[in-house]
Amino acid sequence: MKETFSSVAVFQYSAEAQIIKGRFEAEGIETFLVDNHTIxxxxxxxxxxxxxxxxxRCEDRNRxxxxxxxxxxYSVDDEGAQITCPKCHSSKVELFTSVKSVKSFFFFCISFLVNALPMHIKREYHCAHCNNKFELK
Structure with missing residues (x-):
């Protein structure tokens, strides 16, 4: 039996998949998600x-x-412009969040206990080209 559908991407969370699904649908590509309700x-x-x-659909796979x-x-700012590394000016910059400071850890613990999202998270950008770590002001 020939497959009618083909997997083109796998995501850890359904929110990520929904964003790409919306982009595909804007391009006229019919899509659907599998295991999103379970996750x-x-x-x-x-x-x-x-x-x-x-x-x-298999016929839409290449598109x-x-x-x-x-x-x-890689990361973009609120206007959609590529974020660049202040050290090497590369646009291969990724966003990472961490709970390193005492304040972040405290808010993380409180959030965990009350089943809420963390209120204070440190956001840090990492350059994939020169490994520079920086924060946007």
Whole structure:
């Protein structure tokens, strides 16, 4: 039996998959998600079941992969402009969040106890080219 649909991407959380799904639909590519409801119910099982699968029709696979390649994997600012490293001026910059300070750890613990999102997280950018770590002001 021939497959009608093909997986083009896998995501840890359904929110990430929904963003790409919206982009595909804007490009006229019919998509659907697999295992998103299971992971929305219990996010801890994402790795166990292989994440949220984004599927497209087999005939749309190549076009979907082209759209995926056109999406920047690196950080952009609020206006959509590429963030550049202040040291080497590379645009290969990724955002990382951490709980390193005492204040961040305190808010993380309180948030965990009351089932809320952390209120204070340190956001740090890492340059993939020169490994420089920096914060945006």
């Amino acid at each position: 929305d119910t219990d996010p801890l099982v994402s790795n166990a079941i292989g994440g949220v699968k984004l599927k497209v 979907a992969l082209q759209v995926l390649e056109s999406i920047s994997k």
